[in-house]
Amino acid sequence: MAQRRPRHAQLRGMIYLDYQATTPLAPEAFEAMLPWLRDQHANPHSPHRPGRAAKAAVEVARAEIATLLPPGGRVVFTSGATEALNWAIKGSRRPITTIATEHAAVLDTVAAVGDATILPVERDGRVATPPVSDELVVAMLxxxxxxxxxxxxxxxxxxxxxxxxQGFGRVPIPDNVDLVAISAHKIHGPKGIGALWIRDGLHLEPLLHGGDQEGGRSGTLSPALCAGFGAAARLMRDRAVQDAEHVERLWSLATDRLKGWTINGSTEHRYRGNLNVRRPRLDVARLMSDCRDIAFSAGSACASGSGRPSHVLRAIGLTDAEARSSIRLGWGRYTTEAELGDALDRLIDAADVQA
Incomplete structure (x- = not known):
C-alpha cells in the first residue's frame, strides 16, 4: 500500500507519473520545515543562541543524510545536485572519463572544462567496459x-x-566512490537544496568563494531546506523496504498492461520506478495533448521543449524516430495502483487511436 499521501499529490486531479523530474513533498518533510519558515529566522552561522539552535537543526539533517551514504566522508550542503556536480568536476582539476548517457549537468560541465573521454554504452544503457582510470571518473548510479x-x-x-x-536511498551506493552528488527534491524533499559527499582526505578547489560556511563551499544555509532534506532522507531509510515493494508492484502492473510496447534500457539492471517505453509511430505530442491530465515525460525535464531527441536514447542506439516515439513513466511512494492502472488504460487507448 502507498503511504499516506500529501494533499497536493494529485496536482488538482492530475495523475502524477513524473517522479524522475521531481517527487511530491513528503508531509513529514513539510512539517520539519515549517517552524524554520514561520517562527525561527536565525542565521545558522551566527554565534548567538537562536543561531546555535538553527545550526543544530542543520547538523541533525546532515547526520540523517549521512546514514544513506558510505562511511568515511562528510556531507556538504549545496543549492542542488547541479552545483554539487559542477563543484566536484571543476574542483578536482583532473582529466575526466565519463559516459555518453550522463545528465546534462555532467556532460555540459565536462564540455566546459575540456580534456574528457566519453565512453559509449551498450543497448541496455550500461557501459561496455567499466572504466579503470587514473582520471576523474564520473558516472550516474x-x-x-x-x-x-x-x-x-x-x-x-x-x-x-x-x-x-536518482538512486539515493533506493539503490545501494558502492563503497568505492569518492564523491557523491544528491538532491532533496528527488527523495520527497524540498527543491533548492542538494549535497556533495566528499571522502575524507580529498580536497576540492572551491567553486563559490565567500564566507566558507561549509568548509569549501560558501553561502548561508537555509535551516528549513536542510531540515526538510533530513526528514526526507530519514523516511527513505525507514521506509526502504515498503517503498521498494510498492515500486515493484507498480512495475509489474505497468509491464503487464503495456504489451506490445518496447522497454528502453535494461530490464535486469534497472530501478523499477522508471519505465521508458516506445511504440512504433507514436506521436508523443498528440498523446500528451489527449492525456493532458496525466503527468508523464517525453524525456528528461531538463531537456524538454528542446525539440531534440534524447541524447540518452540515441546513445543506446535508437533512431531519431524511435526516440521521438518514446515516453517515460515514473512512480513511487505516493502512486496508487488504481491511479496507475487508470492512467495506463487511458494512455493505451489514446495510442491505439493513433495506430
Whole structure:
C-alpha cells in the first residue's frame, strides 16, 4: 500500500507519473520545515543562541543524510545536485572519463572544462567496459531517463564521482566512490537544496568563494531546506523496504498492461520506478495533448521543449524516430495502483487511436 499521501499529490486531479523530474513533498518533510519558515529566522552561522539552535537543526539533517551514504566522508550542503556536480568536476582539476548517457549537468560541465573521454554504452544503457582510470571518473548510479543502473562497483577512478540523484536511498551506493552528488527534491524533499559527499582526505578547489560556511563551499544555509532534506532522507531509510515493494508492484502492473510496447534500457539492471517505453509511430505530442491530465515525460525535464531527441536514447542506439516515439513513466511512494492502472488504460487507448 502507498503511504499516506500529501494533499497536493494529485496536482488538482492530475495523475502524477513524473517522479524522475521531481517527487511530491513528503508531509513529514513539510512539517520539519515549517517552524524554520514561520517562527525561527536565525542565521545558522551566527554565534548567538537562536543561531546555535538553527545550526543544530542543520547538523541533525546532515547526520540523517549521512546514514544513506558510505562511511568515511562528510556531507556538504549545496543549492542542488547541479552545483554539487559542477563543484566536484571543476574542483578536482583532473582529466575526466565519463559516459555518453550522463545528465546534462555532467556532460555540459565536462564540455566546459575540456580534456574528457566519453565512453559509449551498450543497448541496455550500461557501459561496455567499466572504466579503470587514473582520471576523474564520473558516472550516474541510476539513469534519469531509462532507469539503467551502472556497475559503479566495478569502476575505479582517481577519484570516482557518483551522480546518485536518482538512486539515493533506493539503490545501494558502492563503497568505492569518492564523491557523491544528491538532491532533496528527488527523495520527497524540498527543491533548492542538494549535497556533495566528499571522502575524507580529498580536497576540492572551491567553486563559490565567500564566507566558507561549509568548509569549501560558501553561502548561508537555509535551516528549513536542510531540515526538510533530513526528514526526507530519514523516511527513505525507514521506509526502504515498503517503498521498494510498492515500486515493484507498480512495475509489474505497468509491464503487464503495456504489451506490445518496447522497454528502453535494461530490464535486469534497472530501478523499477522508471519505465521508458516506445511504440512504433507514436506521436508523443498528440498523446500528451489527449492525456493532458496525466503527468508523464517525453524525456528528461531538463531537456524538454528542446525539440531534440534524447541524447540518452540515441546513445543506446535508437533512431531519431524511435526516440521521438518514446515516453517515460515514473512512480513511487505516493502512486496508487488504481491511479496507475487508470492512467495506463487511458494512455493505451489514446495510442491505439493513433495506430
Amino acid at each position: 541510476v539513469n534519469n531517463e531509462i532507469g539503467t543502473i551502472q556497475p559503479l562497483d566495478a569502476m575505479r577512478g582517481a577519484p570516482l564521482l557518483c551522480d546518485a540523484v
